[in-house]
Amino acid sequence: MGRAFVYVILGGGVAAGYAALEFSRRHVAPGELCIISEESVAPYERPALSKGYLLPENPTSLPQFHTCVGANEERLTPKWYGEKGIELILGTRVKSADLKKKALVTMAGETITYKYLIIATGARALKLEEFGVWGSEAENVCYLRDIADADRMVKVMQSCAGKSAVVIGGGYIGMECTAALVTNKIKVTMVFPEKHLMGRLFTAKMAEFYENYYKERGVKFVKGNVLTSFENDPSGKVTAVILRDGTRIPTDMVVVGIGIRANTSPFDGLDKGGAKLALEKGGIKVNGKMQTSDSSVYAVGDVAAFPVKLFGNDIRRLEHVDSARKTARHAVSAIMAPDETGDLDYLPFFYSRVFALSWQFYGDNVGEVVHFGDFLNSRFGVYWVNEGHIIGAFLEGGAKEDYEAIAKVVKTRSKVSDVGELEKLGLEFAFRESQKLIESTVTGSGTFSGVGTGMGALMEKPLYKWHATAGVVAAASIAVFAYWYGWKRRRW
Ligand SMILES: Cc1cc2nc3c(=O)[nH]c(=O)nc-3n(C[C@H](O)[C@H](O)[C@H](O)COP(=O)(O)OP(=O)(O)OC[C@H]3O[C@@H](n4cnc5c(N)ncnc54)[C@H](O)[C@@H]3O)c2cc1C
Ligand SMILES: NC(=O)c1ccc[n+]([C@@H]2O[C@H](COP(=O)([O-])OP(=O)(O)OC[C@H]3O[C@@H](n4cnc5c(N)ncnc54)[C@H](O)[C@@H]3O)[C@@H](O)[C@H]2O)c1
Numbered sequence: 507m508g509r510a511f512v513y514v515i516l517g518g519g520v521a522a523g524y525a526a527l528e529f530s531r532r533h534v535a536p537g538e539l540c541i542i543s544e545e546s547v548a549p550y551e552r553p554a555l556s557k558g559y560l561l562p563e564n565p566t567s568l569p570q571f572h573t574c575v576g577a578n579e580e581r582l583t584p585k586w587y588g589e590k591g592i593e594l595i596l597g598t599r600v601k602s603a604d605l606k607k608k609a610l611v612t613m614a615g616e617t618i619t620y621k622y623l624i625i626a627t628g629a630r631a632l633k634l635e636e637f638g639v640w641g642s643e644a645e646n647v648c649y650l651r652d653i654a655d656a657d658r659m660v661k662v663m664q665s666c667a668g669k670s671a672v673v674i675g676g677g678y679i680g681m682e683c684t685a686a687l688v689t690n691k692i693k694v695t696m697v698f699p700e701k702h703l704m705g706r707l708f709t710a711k712m713a714e715f716y717e718n719y720y721k722e723r724g725v726k727f728v729k730g731n732v733l734t735s736f737e738n739d740p741s742g743k744v745t746a747v748i749l750r751d752g753t754r755i756p757t758d759m760v761v762v763g764i765g766i767r768a769n770t771s772p773f774d775g776l777d778k779g780g781a782k783l784a785l786e787k788g789g790i791k792v793n794g795k796m797q798t799s800d801s802s803v804y805a806v807g808d809v810a811a812f813p814v815k816l817f818g819n820d821i822r823r824l825e826h827v828d829s830a831r832k833t834a835r836h837a838v839s840a841i842m843a844p845d846e847t848g849d850l851d852y853l854p855f856f857y858s859r860v861f862a863l864s865w866q867f868y869g870d871n872v873g874e875v876v877h878f879g880d881f882l883n884s885r886f887g888v889y890w891v892n893e894g895h896i897i898g899a900f901l902e903g904g905a906k907e908d909y910e911a912i913a914k915v916v917k918t919r920s921k922v923s924d925v926g927e928l929e930k931l932g933l934e935f936a937f938r939e940s941q942k943l944i945e946s947t948v949t950g951s952g953t954f955s956g957v958g959t960g961m962g963a964l965m966e967k968p969l970y971k972w973h974a975t976a977g978v979v980a981a982a983s984i985a986v987f988a989y990w991y992g993w994k995r996r997r998w
């Protein structure tokens with residue numbers, strides 16, 4: 507028994523939602539497309555699960571945060587899929603694939619065939635058992651990947667108001683869940699192996715800011731340490747965690763955020779006789795059109811390892827929502843309009859929001875580090891300079907135009923001749939570079955290909971030269987004056 511579709515999206519997360527929207531915008535016909543998802547709900551903005559969904563008052567809930575509201579696009583409710591004739595096959599796990607027959611087999615034994623397949627299976631949360639620590643199935647130990655995890659965590663949090671939690675892991679989940687627990691009036695101790703928070707991205711100076719901010723809200727840190735076992739009461743509930751150095755921390759609940767593994771099965775050849783696609787960096791390797799080693803099969807989002815032009819086509823797997831959204835759209839464009847679709851030129855972009863803080867990061871955190879701004883008043887940034895060019899930039903507490911400015915200097919790999927000057931100028935450097943780019947547009951071809959400010963976006967399309975000159979000079983002068991005036995009032 508089985509069903510046949512022209513296009514199949516395997517996975518029902520963020521990338522699936524954005525791919526479905528792109529298919530619909532490219533007029534996929536009713537009945538041609540289906541999404542197969544293990545989850546029982548239509549694609550949603552996964553980032554909400556560690557933010558709005560965990561709020562003690564007026565938490566967000568479905569259908570509010572179905573994709574694609576996270577990018578200020580249409581909200582794709584189950585009704586929307588029905589109206590578009592896109593089949594949602596939910597609560598269904600695919601267990602094997604036959605690339606020759608272009609067939610997927612579900613756990614229930616149904617065969618679903620495709621002409622084009624987009625693998626959007628994302629990633630799963632690593633479990634403590636994979637590090638030899640047993641007992642994390644206890645009712646008051648929480649992981650956070652999908653909405654079922656989030657519902658379970660909300661229930662455990664509600665029974666722990668005024669009590670204590672231990673958070674294992676000092677990365678994104680650790681930081682965002684700690685903020686949510688504190689907001690729910692739960693005292694938190696964070697335990698992680700690194701010397702400071704967010705070892706993957708933060709410098710020691712950046713981490714010091716966030717750790718002080720968390721400490722002011724009662725959070726305790728146990729660094730350079732890992733969990734080795736749990737203590738339980740007779741009902742099986744965890745009552746304490748024991749660390750590698752013997753430290754015992756009594757607790758009422760535990761949240762674990764110790765990384766993820768990309769869901770490459772059933773395409774990693776690990777199932778006997780199973781399908782085998784080329785893999786790299788723990789994911790499914792694709793080219794600049796998100797095409798795997800099988801030309802009818804594409805991979806997007808967390809599971810895809812793709813060439814990042816900005817990094818000299820180095821293959822990267824980026825576990826962030828913007829990458830999921832953009833790789834998904836790109837794959838659909840490559841399938842539906844192959845002649846008009848070049849290689850993805852992606853600007854890596856990560857962000858996070860914890861408490862009243864909000865930061866954005868663009869590019870890569872490699873090279874010489876230049877900190878700037880006001881660390882005392884949560885308005886600071888960092889540039890990474892590699893071989894005389896800006897390769898990465900981070901900003902905490904910026905406004906929209908500030909983030910657009912740092913994005914642009916990374917996208918255009920702005921040259922840095924004097925690092926001391928860069929440190930003095932701080933964010934102003936990014937604005938000056940933007941100004942130079944605008945001016946170069948006036949004398950250039952009349953198009954602006956950088957990452958856009960409003961004006962940059964306006965200039966995306968080729969304009970008539972004289973239109974460009976008049977428009978840009980006028981707009982640039984207004985923008986510069988407005989920014990100068992605004993900036994004078996702001997301190998960086
Ligand atoms: C709590 C949380 C908060 C986050 N916050 C942010 C943030 O603030 N900013 C940011 O940039 N990123 C954030 N992320 C990361 C971001 O959510 C991911 O990068 C993004 O969800 C990846 O999208 P995806 O579609 O590739 O994978 P996912 O969204 O994980 O979707 C994968 C889907 O495939 C399904 N699936 C997997 N295997 C199978 C199978 N064999 N059969 C059927 N279905 C299958 C899964 O059930 C799931 O529905 C967060 C992640 C989490 C967990
Ligand atoms: N704002 C965002 O971009 C955001 C928010 C939430 C989740 N996410 C994504 O979700 C995924 C999961 O996030 P995460 O925080 O779990 O992963 P992570 O890789 O960001 O952090 C994992 C943390 O766990 C620690 N760790 C690893 N093994 C450990 C062990 N055995 N015991 C104790 N600590 C251990 C690591 O040192 C690190 O501190 C990531 O892909 C992340 O990018 C992103």
Ligand SMILES: O=C1O[C@H]([C@@H](O)CO)C(O)=C1O
Nearest residue numbers: 551553554557558571575576
């Ligand atoms: O991208 C995101 O989507 C959700 C929320 O904005 C959806 O409403 C969230 O918290 C993000 O960071």
